[in-house]
Amino acid sequence: MQVPAHFEYEKATSVEHCLALLAKFGPESRVLAGGHSLIPMMKLRLAQPETLIDINDLTELGYLRVSDGELRMGALTRHAELLSSPVAGEHFPILHDAERVIADPIVRNRGTIGGSLCQADPSEDLSAAFAAVRAIMVIQGGAGTRTVPAREFHLGPYETVVESDELLTEIRVPILPGSGSAYEKVERRAGDWPVGAAGAALWLDGDTITEVGIGLAAVGAAHFSAAEAEDALRGEPATDDSFTRAGQIAAEHCRPISDQRGPADYKRHLAAELTVRALRRARGRVRGGKG
Numbered sequence: 567m568q569v570p571a572h573f574e575y576e577k578a579t580s581v582e583h584c585l586a587l588l589a590k591f592g593p594e595s596r597v598l599a600g601g602h603s604l605i606p607m608m609k610l611r612l613a614q615p616e617t618l619i620d621i622n623d624l625t626e627l628g629y630l631r632v633s634d635g636e637l638r639m640g641a642l643t644r645h646a647e648l649l650s651s652p653v654a655g656e657h658f659p660i661l662h663d664a665e666r667v668i669a670d671p672i673v674r675n676r677g678t679i680g681g682s683l684c685q686a687d688p689s690e691d692l693s694a695a696f697a698a699v700r701a702i703m704v705i706q707g708g709a710g711t712r713t714v715p716a717r718e719f720h721l722g723p724y725e726t727v728v729e730s731d732e733l734l735t736e737i738r739v740p741i742l743p744g745s746g747s748a749y750e751k752v753e754r755r756a757g758d759w760p761v762g763a764a765g766a767a768l769w770l771d772g773d774t775i776t777e778v779g780i781g782l783a784a785v786g787a788a789h790f791s792a793a794e795a796e797d798a799l800r801g802e803p804a805t806d807d808s809f810t811r812a813g814q815i816a817a818e819h820c821r822p823i824s825d826q827r828g829p830a831d832y833k834r835h836l837a838a839e840l841t842v843r844a845l846r847r848a849r850g851r852v853r854g855g856k857g
């Protein structure tokens with residue numbers, strides 16, 4: 567049986583306490599949230615933190631509410647809590663779509679949305695969903711609080727802008743009128759990571775696309791998004807033809823790799839097809855929009 571290397575264990579009792587512990591133990595310490603990514607990596611010795619700082623008692627980071635025109639979620643919100651939240655589903659059905667296909671109930675009951683985003687796995691579903699809805703990440707450190715757009719949060723595979731003495735505390739999504747959103751994923755079997763996945767958020771004025779977000783997972787898209795396809799859609803009518811063109815552009819600009827989940831050319835095909843399906847379903851969810 568694989569076991570992690572020796573580590574020290576600390577339990578944070580507040581955000582301030584956690585930040586003090588991170589400052590005290592330095593870059594060789596790691597925050598422990600649900601542990602569904604970190605513990606397996608420690609067992610495989612892909613991560614060998616000297617100190618784990620457990621944040622599971624920080625109930626102040628486990629919330630989901632609408633405030634100041636934004637959906638605000640604490641970083642310690644469990645996947646299952648996001649999935650069962652009526653307010654999240656009402657404003658951003660893409661989040662429910664994505665959560666429904668993330669892993670299984672055991673992982674969703676324990677895994678957190680902050681842990682998922684900070685793990686920065688290139689196949690991570692929520693990173694694509696939050697890129698589509700243009701979420702804002704709130705990061706707290708000893709020097710204060712800063713906000714970072716979702717598309718600037720990930721620096722590359724398994725790397726984010728969160729410094730070793732900082733904590734992701736909140737995810738905010740602005741609620742704007744006339745929006746619809748959806749997430750589409752192809753997986754090899756239920757609960758698996760995506761072979762490819764796409765999320766879309768549309769903001770319409772009549773039939774015209776005033777703003778759009780396209781998030782992609784597992785297909786090598788920069789910042790989990792398809793900026794060129796979004797540029798092609800803005801100001802255009804929300805028609806199947808526009809969506810097909812956007813899907814082609816999204817596929818052209820992503821850089822999938824062949825791996826155990828599928829060949830690169832199939833993933834590129836998925837990037838196009840799932841983008842179109844997500845856009846269509848998002849359109850159908852705009853109040854008064856056509857399906």
Ligand SMILES: Cc1cc2nc3c(=O)[nH]c(=O)nc-3n(C[C@H](O)[C@H](O)[C@H](O)COP(=O)(O)OP(=O)(O)OC[C@H]3O[C@@H](n4cnc5c(N)ncnc54)[C@H](O)[C@@H]3O)c2cc1C
Binds near residue numbers: 599679
């Ligand atoms: C069997 C299985 C199947 C899965 N399938 C999918 C899937 O289909 N799609 C998908 O997207 N994901 C999938 N996952 C991943 C799962 O969603 C994540 O493992 C999990 O949610 C990560 O969150 P966590 O709370 O467990 O993070 P942890 O494992 O505790 O932490 C992950 C990393 O983030 C850091 N971290 C955690 N919280 C914070 C914070 N607030 N601030 C700063 N750093 C922080 C930790 O230090 C660590 O480096 C799967 C996982 C498993 C085990």
